[in-house]
Amino acid sequence: MFHKIKKEELTWGESLGQGSFTKIFKGKREEYIDCDSHQMDVLLKVLDHTHRNYSESLFEAASIMSQISHKHLILVYGICAVNKDNIMVQEYVKHGALDIYLKKNKNKSRVNISWKLEVAKQLGYAMNFLEDKRIVHGNICAKNILLTREGDAMTGLPPFIKLSDPGISITILPIEVRIDRIPWVAPECIGNPRNLSLESDKWSFGTTLWEIFSPGDLPLNSLEPSQKLQFYQDYLRLPAPKWSELAHLINQCMAYQYSLRPCFRAIIRDLNRLITSDYELLSDLPPSEI
Numbered sequence: 001m002f003h004k005i006k007k008e009e010l011t012w013g014e015s016l017g018q019g020s021f022t023k024i025f026k027g028k029r030e031e032y033i034d035c036d037s038h039q040m041d042v043l044l045k046v047l048d049h050t051h052r053n054y055s056e057s058l059f060e061a062a063s064i065m066s067q068i069s070h071k072h073l074i075l076v077y078g079i080c081a082v083n084k085d086n087i088m089v090q091e092y093v094k095h096g097a098l099d100i101y102l103k104k105n106k107n108k109s110r111v112n113i114s115w116k117l118e119v120a121k122q123l124g125y126a127m128n129f130l131e132d133k134r135i136v137h138g139n140i141c142a143k144n145i146l147l148t149r150e151g152d153a154m155t156g157l158p159p160f161i162k163l164s165d166p167g168i169s170i171t172i173l174p175i176e177v178r179i180d181r182i183p184w185v186a187p188e189c190i191g192n193p194r195n196l197s198l199e200s201d202k203w204s205f206g207t208t209l210w211e212i213f214s215p216g217d218l219p220l221n222s223l224e225p226s227q228k229l230q231f232y233q234d235y236l237r238l239p240a241p242k243w244s245e246l247a248h249l250i251n252q253c254m255a256y257q258y259s260l261r262p263c264f265r266a267i268i269r270d271l272n273r274l275i276t277s278d279y280e281l282l283s284d285l286p287p288s289e290i
């Protein structure tokens, strides 16, 4: 399951925003290594009191991430559940969530094509690891990608990302939330969330690729819920990026027929082809032209 953390071990820091049904805070965790104490930066993900009924799902998310270890998966130290509070304690990732980082840096030369391809490839490695272990994540999106290292084009140091926990499972969330999460939630999961599978993670990966390469836009952000539903009923596609090979990979992942979606080994191979392809032609285009 997961390690139980005592409230006394934790010191609360600044609020860092919120996830779905959770608030996140920076914190410190006191821990004793060979009987002298160490203070470690942690991220405290607190379930909203109004959604205490979801605590089991938060614990399930913590448990899944605690059972596996991979360099591109977030490290979860454990859970602290005292009286009304349900808190997931995880490693503090220096640069926070990718969706916010992309918005803040959308015209910065640092966040260029090779930077984005490197991030996409690392996410592919994390997903391939989960696929090999038959573990469904269920909430792949740029908001759940955390940036450990920004990278530096000058020294050729690549960025480094970690995939966050999935949070409250889509399988217990109301239909309104599923519709609101179109186009990240795969079509087969809208009618019946129990269709959540390794294949639906591939769909979400495609949407996340679109996010990474869009200049900080949110896909279908301007659509009403009913229009989002119609988007799926009409088998529509996201606006294709100009880079046709990238558009092709996104559309393969976002195949309405889930058996046609490529495995992550194939996705990584295609990403490597994009990396070695003549994208130099593209790299002097402004990001919005990709």
Ligand SMILES: N#Cc1ccc(Nc2nc(N)cc(-n3cnc(CCO)c3)n2)cc1
Residues within 6 Å of the ligand: 016, 017, 018, 019, 024, 043, 074, 090, 091, 092, 093, 094, 095, 096, 097, 143, 144, 146, 164
């Ligand atoms: N300014 C700023 C700043 C904000 C956050 C962090 N660090 C951090 N570490 C984590 N382990 C998780 C998250 N996190 C962010 N958003 C979510 C909700 C969606 O998962 C989770 N952020 C660092 C700097």
